[in-house]
Amino acid sequence: MTHELLPQQHRHAWMTQEMDDFRAQVRRYITREMSPHLDTWRRQGFIPREVWKPFAQMGFLLPEFGEEWGGGGGTLAHQLVVQDEMALQELPENIGVHSIVSHYILDYGTPEQKARWVPGLVSGDFFASIALTEPGCGSDLKSLRTRAQREGDEYVINGAKMFITNAFSGNFMVVAARTGEAGSGGVSLLVVENTHDQPGFRIGRRLEKLGQHASDTCEVFFDNLRVPAHNLLGTVEGQGFRQVMSQLAYERLLLAVPAAAAIELAVSLTVDYTRQRPAFGQHLSDFQNTRFKLAECATIAHVVRGFVNDCIQRLLDGTLDDEAAYMAKWWCTEQQCKVVDDCLQLFGGYGYMSEYPIARLYADARVQRIYGGTTEIMKDLIARRLFA
Ligand SMILES: Cc1cc2nc3c(=O)[nH]c(=O)nc-3n(C[C@H](O)[C@H](O)[C@H](O)COP(=O)(O)OP(=O)(O)OC[C@H]3O[C@@H](n4cnc5c(N)ncnc54)[C@H](O)[C@@H]3O)c2cc1C
Numbered sequence: 001m002t003h004e005l006l007p008q009q010h011r012h013a014w015m016t017q018e019m020d021d022f023r024a025q026v027r028r029y030i031t032r033e034m035s036p037h038l039d040t041w042r043r044q045g046f047i048p049r050e051v052w053k054p055f056a057q058m059g060f061l062l063p064e065f066g067e068e069w070g071g072g073g074g075t076l077a078h079q080l081v082v083q084d085e086m087a088l089q090e091l092p093e094n095i096g097v098h099s100i101v102s103h104y105i106l107d108y109g110t111p112e113q114k115a116r117w118v119p120g121l122v123s124g125d126f127f128a129s130i131a132l133t134e135p136g137c138g139s140d141l142k143s144l145r146t147r148a149q150r151e152g153d154e155y156v157i158n159g160a161k162m163f164i165t166n167a168f169s170g171n172f173m174v175v176a177a178r179t180g181e182a183g184s185g186g187v188s189l190l191v192v193e194n195t196h197d198q199p200g201f202r203i204g205r206r207l208e209k210l211g212q213h214a215s216d217t218c219e220v221f222f223d224n225l226r227v228p229a230h231n232l233l234g235t236v237e238g239q240g241f242r243q244v245m246s247q248l249a250y251e252r253l254l255l256a257v258p259a260a261a262a263i264e265l266a267v268s269l270t271v272d273y274t275r276q277r278p279a280f281g282q283h284l285s286d287f288q289n290t291r292f293k294l295a296e297c298a299t300i301a302h303v304v305r306g307f308v309n310d311c312i313q314r315l316l317d318g319t320l321d322d323e324a325a326y327m328a329k330w331w332c333t334e335q336q337c338k339v340v341d342d343c344l345q346l347f348g349g350y351g352y353m354s355e356y357p358i359a360r361l362y363a364d365a366r367v368q369r370i371y372g373g374t375t376e377i378m379k380d381l382i383a384r385r386l387f388a
Pocket residue numbers: 097129130131132133136137138139140162163164165166209212217367370371372373374375376377380
């Protein structure tokens with residue numbers, strides 16, 4: 001793997017021997033138990049939920065959760081290492097969504113809610129999605145229109161969501177809905193358990209995407225969906241926006257780390273390919289253009305990895321400011337798209353063929369600049385701080 005091609009990184013405190021061992025275990029498991037099925041999952045358009053139970057039993061699903069919940073007792077760095085290893089083998093980021101949702105429950109759930117949901121999230125009995133985006137709003141989340149109306153001991157949810165990862169393969173959804181007035185203060189998060197069994201909950205199309213074919217992304221409709229009032233996350237209405245916004249730094253790293261992995265994978269594949277592809281009585285790797293291009297890409301890989309490693313350390317130390325996380329998200333994912341595109345060029349026509357991993361990396365990369373906050377929104381947030 002490319003790690004060996006790149007100059008050694010500074011070892012941060014989080015990169016312990018225990019973490020190296022954990023990484024090696026995750027890598028072995030993915031190689032043996034998951035990668036062989038990836039083509040099937042891509043063709044069918046989703047990873048079956050059953051896959052996550054043995055993954056959880058290995059301690060890889062929520063390794064950062066405490067042992068009192070059945071988790072691995074690790075840190076957020078453990079989850080980020082899992083994401084890294086998944087991306088190095090081209091697996092999509094579905095468990096990142098699961099981790100985000102699980103942290104909402106852990107951080108904002110009442111003791112009863114945590115007791116009800118966290119063990120199932122850790123064991124993989126629940127596999128989670130988060131439904132924020134709507135057909136009419138994505139970046140401008142505070143204008144969402146899905147409504148949750150309190151009726152006695154229940155909320156009645158009506159509305160539609162768009163682009164929801166894990167909606168089909170998962171069975172546990174956190175829904176952002178309007179319980180109050182217009183604007184961010186009127187938004188709450190509500191939990192829908194065993195989604196597929198609920199009257200009033202309907203999955204629309206599984207959307208056909210440019211890339212990330214193994215990851216399911218769906219439209220979701222709520223038509224008088226009734227959930228118990230105690231499924232309101234926390235105890236007070238109107239906290240949803242604040243709850244969603246509070247973990248932004250970690251969530252951004254869940255996308256920046258796979259960007260670093262994809263860049264390294266692209267460089268590695270391209271070094272191998274150009275070494276063996278003959279042209280004009282030499283190999284592609286003999287041309288100065290190839291060598292310079294890959295030297296540039298390897299430099300970017302090194303800088304991206306250094307940046308994300310540093311961000312992980314700061315996340316664990318509690319010193320990662322939101323702006324640094326926004327920078328990591330937009331910059332690393334933009335570099336991912338650039339490097340993968342440069343590498344694909346060196347494959348010539350073969351680079352355009354889906355059977356070549358570089359073509360898939362190209363298609364998979366594009367959404368990284370869009371979901372989890374677009375590049376433009378990240379820049380806007382950074383600029384707000386600059387001009388505050
Ligand atoms: C594969 C995939 C998976 C996804 N998974 C989920 C999920 O699990 N849950 C979920 O809730 N959502 C999910 N999303 C939705 C994703 O988060 C949104 O697509 C994203 O936030 C952008 O929203 P939008 O698509 O409505 O674009 P818009 O908000 O309409 O933006 C369109 C363009 O306008 C730009 N723009 C918007 N506002 C501004 C501004 N103020 N200044 C400058 N430029 C601006 C944007 O940067 C973008 O380039 C997913 C999307 C995809 C494609």
